[in-house]
Amino acid sequence: MSVAITLIGGPTALIEIDGFRLLTDPTFDDPGRYELPHVVLEKLTGPAMTVAAIGDVDAVLLSHDQHADNLDHGGRAFLTRAPRVLTTEIGATRLGAPAEGLAPWQTAELSKGGKTLTVTATPARHGPAGIEPLAGDVIGFVLSPRDGAPIYVSGDTVFYDGVAEVARRFNAGIVLPFAGAAQTRGPFHLTMDTNDTVETARVFADAVIVPVHTDGWAHFRQSAQDLRSAFDALGFGARLQLLEPGVRTVIER
Template sequence: MSSLRITLIGGPTALIEIDGFRLLTDPTFDAPGAYQLPHVRLEKLTGPALAAGQVGPVDAVLLSHDQHSDNLDHSGKDFLRQAKRVLTTEAGAKRLGGHVEGLAPWATTELMGKDGRSLTITATPARHGPAGIEPLSGDVIGFVLSSKERSPVYISGDTVWFDGVAEVARRFKAGVVLPFAGAAQTRGPFHLTMDTNDTIETARAFPDAVIVPLHTDGWAHFRQSASDLRASFDTLGFGARLKLLEPGVATVIEPPHPPASS
């Protein structure tokens, strides 16, 4: 089984090297600064560990959603133009135009490699906050990466724990899960991404998975950090399953082998 390498660039942005393919999640390459959105102001505190030009070519960008600057900033939009493929929500594809492809939850597409390998990408449901938030937050998706080489990899996108994430766990026995944690909070008393409790619930739903959190640090509206996740996982006995990434360092993640066919 070929190795899976993940390089955290910052926030939700990570380079995933899997089965000969190079994928980038939610590109954010701007320097620290503020963004005034229609209903909220976001402040970026930490710049990227790698500049856009240091990433190199990617086979696809996996963009959970385009409407928030902490998931797609100015430099990130520039990066989309050079990517071979960009996969995002159907609404986002209409807004971004060009070669951006929209996927509804549970829709699939394939990446084909020169060596005959293929990677199936499935869009997964996500809810960017509590029930009823959709008209305010807009559409979001996550992604599952599947191949014959390994157990699936699940990237949650900006979501809280809800029945859609539970359904992903029922359909896919993921060996690696990348939850977007950090308990983002802007307006109101509720969080918009997974907090420590949500992340623990996700770990319980995927009992055989290594948990590799993204989107935990670097923005003023995050209420919990990677260190909070470490403390919670250790206290509750899940610590051995949590893998925290050092920004800018390519880290090999060893998921379990897929079950043998009968």
């Protein structure tokens, strides 16, 4: 099965699989600053594609709603035009319709043209152990078509036992780790750094690794090129697929 992925910017990517069109964490604002309760986030680059150019989607996969680098003002406006928005349970409560809340390992079914796609929510931890009361709830997603290998979208998480459990349950053919080693308030990262991404590649031993969330924000500490250097040095380079923003990339799995 072929899968097409288009990086819009930051954590936002359009995934086309088996006739379904899914958008991850929508961010469509121009560069600017966002004052959160405990930190200011600065967006450095705008999206590589407009909402009009993206067109209709079948669902939005929203890992969490509480941080502007995963859901900015333009992203919130986009949610109102999406037929379905899958997110955390608390996030669905805050957002209201059409958001649907999923706990880890719960599933939702998408149907279109006689085809179905199963979306399974997966555990995620947005930083080191103990960060949950500060960072809030986050989920990832596994997309399981009727035929073909699943796709794993990590959401904002570090590598930990929850990610390893996803690998034990699903033999994913493509993995989209939210990388960039995001860092804000403390001397720790809130998303995967190069080591975490390599560990993710190790447990998903048959997957093509397609990182997102590596560009466009001032608090991202590592880039896609840092991942390229690390993967090449460790002999994993052939499994890393870097995306050029705005360019539709087809991956055969």
